[in-house]
Amino acid sequence: MAVQGQRFMTKTQHYRKVTKPLLERKRRARMNLYLDELKDLIVDTMDAQGEQVSKLEKADILELTVNYLKAQQQQRVAHPQSPPPANQVNLDKFRAGYTQAAYEVSHIFSTVPGLDLKFGTHLMKQLGHQLKDIKQEEYSTEMEDPQEPVNLADQKRSKSPQEEDIIPHGEDVWRPW
Structure with missing residues (x-):
């Protein structure tokens, strides 16, 4: 029996109100986790090259990652590696x-x-x-x-x-x- 004035929520309403925000929160948390991992890798690489980085925004992390990958790709094209010698x-x-x-x-x-x-x-x-x-x-x-x-x-x-x-x-x- 339903209480007077209280309406049951349909599946669509439940999805919009409860499930969708939870899924979005999980998606953002996953993105932030991998951005943090990328940040750690970038900071370590830049430290090894002698550059000091104190703070990186998400856009900076993505930009530096793309630049690094492009540089690696150009290096592979310019200097193809010969197969390693047989052990x-x-x-x-x-x-x-x-x-x-x-x-x-x-x-x-x-x-x-x-x-x-x-x-x-x-x-x-x-x-x-x-x-x-x-x-x-x-x-x-x-x-x-x-x-x-x-x-x-x-x-x-x-x-x-x-x-x-x-x-x-x-x-x-x-x-x-």
Whole structure:
């Protein structure tokens, strides 16, 4: 029962009176949060460049951000960066891990009874081709980078008879594409 003289609020009236102001307040708070973060970044950057800034208005923050981004964009166009050199340590670790994994697969196929020998041979050939490709890619990358001396004697290591069976010689690599 409604009290005399009191009217119920419709959904539209409720939205206009209650929900919309709350949503607008949240939107403004979010904008101010990110403007404060931008301000902190700008102040830190300007301090690093030797400029002191005491107070920035919102328009100043946006203006300085746009100017900074434009300068960065022009710098990228004027001085394009070459791709970073291959990280030799990571490549060595990857190759060592790959070789160890291939050895483990070979060990499993040789010790577990009932596994298909033809499939195992095919799998080991594929692993060997991939290892060969990794080594060729590493060698070609080193030849492109004349800044670092290449010592192939350090990179070679003795192979066990099992590993020599892994790497086939002179066969084409099968690829699924």
